[in-house]
Amino acid sequence: xxxxxxxxxxxxxKETTPNTRVAATRKMYFNTDxxxxxxxxxxxxxxxATASRDNVRAFTLGSTEVGGTLKMPLxxxxxxxxxxxTIKGGVTPTIPGGTSPRxxxxxxxxxLDALTIEWDDGARAWEAGGCYGNKLKISGDVKNExxxxxxxxxMSLVSTxxxxxxxxxxxxxxxxxxxxxxxxxxxxxxxxxQVTGTLINWEVEIDNMMGRKYFAANTQDVGALTVGELGxxxxxxxEASASAAATEFSNWDGATERLVRLDxxxxxxxxxxxxxxxxxxxxxxxxxxxxxxSDEGTRTYELGLQYIYDTTNAFGLQIRAQNARxxxx
Numbered sequence: 001x002x003x004x005x006x007x008x009x010x011x012x013x014k015e016t017t018p019n020t021r022v023a024a025t026r027k028m029y030f031n032t033d034x035x036x037x038x039x040x041x042x043x044x045x046x047x048x049a050t051a052s053r054d055n056v057r058a059f060t061l062g063s064t065e066v067g068g069t070l071k072m073p074l075x076x077x078x079x080x081x082x083x084x085x086t087i088k089g090g091v092t093p094t095i096p097g098g099t100s101p102r103x104x105x106x107x108x109x110x111x112l113d114a115l116t117i118e119w120d121d122g123a124r125a126w127e128a129g130g131c132y133g134n135k136l137k138i139s140g141d142v143k144n145e146x147x148x149x150x151x152x153x154x155m156s157l158v159s160t161x162x163x164x165x166x167x168x169x170x171x172x173x174x175x176x177x178x179x180x181x182x183x184x185x186x187x188x189x190x191x192x193x194q195v196t197g198t199l200i201n202w203e204v205e206i207d208n209m210m211g212r213k214y215f216a217a218n219t220q221d222v223g224a225l226t227v228g229e230l231g232x233x234x235x236x237x238x239e240a241s242a243s244a245a246a247t248e249f250s251n252w253d254g255a256t257e258r259l260v261r262l263d264x265x266x267x268x269x270x271x272x273x274x275x276x277x278x279x280x281x282x283x284x285x286x287x288x289x290x291x292x293x294s295d296e297g298t299r300t301y302e303l304g305l306q307y308i309y310d311t312t313n314a315f316g317l318q319i320r321a322q323n324a325r326x327x328x329x
Contacts, residue, residue, distance in 0.1 A: 002123055003122050005032050005122050006032070009027070009120045010027075010035065010118065010119050011024035011026065011028060011163060011166060012025070012117060012329060013025050013115065013116040013118070013163070014116075015115060015116055019156055022116050023116075023163045025163075025166070026329050027166040027168060027169075028072075028078070034149075035068075035072075037121075037128050037152070038067050038068050039064060040065050040067075041061040041062055043061060061220075063214050064156075064221050065212065065222070066128055067153055068119075068128070069151060069152065070152060071147060073146065073147060073173040074265075074278060075172055075173045075174060076172065076276035076277055076323045077172050077276065077323040077325055078172075080321060080325060082148060082150050083106045084328055085112055085113050085114075085131065085132050085133045085150070086133025086135075086150060087106040087108055087112075087317075088107060088108060092327075093325065096274065096322065097273075098272050100274075101322060101323075102323060102325055102326060103321075105319075106318070108316065110227065112132050115132075117131045117154070120162055125161055125162045127157070128155075128156065129157075130156060130222075130225065132208070132210065132225055132227075133150045133151065134151045134208050135205060135206065135208065136148070137150075137204065137205045137206075138204045138262075139201075140176040140202060141200060141237075142199075143177075145175060145176055146175070146176050146178075153225050155224075155225060174264045174278065179264050180194060180263040181198060181199040181263070182194050182260070182263060183248070183258055183260055186257035186259050186283055186310060187311075188312075190318070191279065197242050198242040200238070202235070204234045205231075206317065207231035209227075209228030209229055209231060211226040213225070213226055232284075232306075232307035233287075233304065234282055235302055236302070237301070237302050238300060238302075238303060239295075240298070240299035240301050248286060248289075249289055251286060252303070258283070258285065260283075261280065262279065265277035271324075275322070276324075278320070278321045279320045280318075281320075282307050282317060284306050284307040284308045284316075285305070286306075287305065287306040290302040
């Protein structure tokens, strides 16, 4: 019968003008569980002084909010569109060497790519216009997958028919064990000093603090989406007995700024010495140090990291993805 969840699918198209919906050009690979779009309106039951307990005598609906959640395992190739809609739009790759490798580098920008998202929920197809990423989270642990989750803000959502005949492909994904940690001095070179035998799990969240603007134009729809200040925080679980745990406790206690790199992948070859990877660089300071954790019967510490803009490296956040893609969408 129609409506089975296995029928669901997502497709992206890049808009020239936000909320001027376009045909999709790229099939996306998001998890069935947890990935969805939504359209809601604030309910307004109206109560009146009627000398009775059953005093709701009218009902209206407020303005429209379009949003959603997109989830997938971390991938050096599949994450590009999510970074374009959440971190910085208009990014194109450089050639780090050889013929096929492409390096995509994202630091927070003032302009994001606006997307049309097509979604067949299994029962019927929907199309959301003017879509951006409000929050992006990368989380995982060494025993499971590293996951990417994006909170979507959109401007409109209507019933539609999916764009047909988009190219299928075999996506590449990165497991949790394919992770390395590097911690260096603030203002240094990211990825200089590897920390081994220490990191157990991780979570990074980037928040655009977007807002929905409404204007008096006899319409329920949002008039514009605003991009706010940047928020970047991370949580890392360390093995307590590791020497790095004591080092970073001292750095926390002294409010010493650090430069952290999470390095994912580097096990799938593109060409020659060039492999697929995703790196996340966060300059900042430890803002929390929880001594009460445990894992597999041993003591662990959870460190909270608050980003700080690094004037030497000229970023407060840097995400790089190396793959063989020459263009997005």
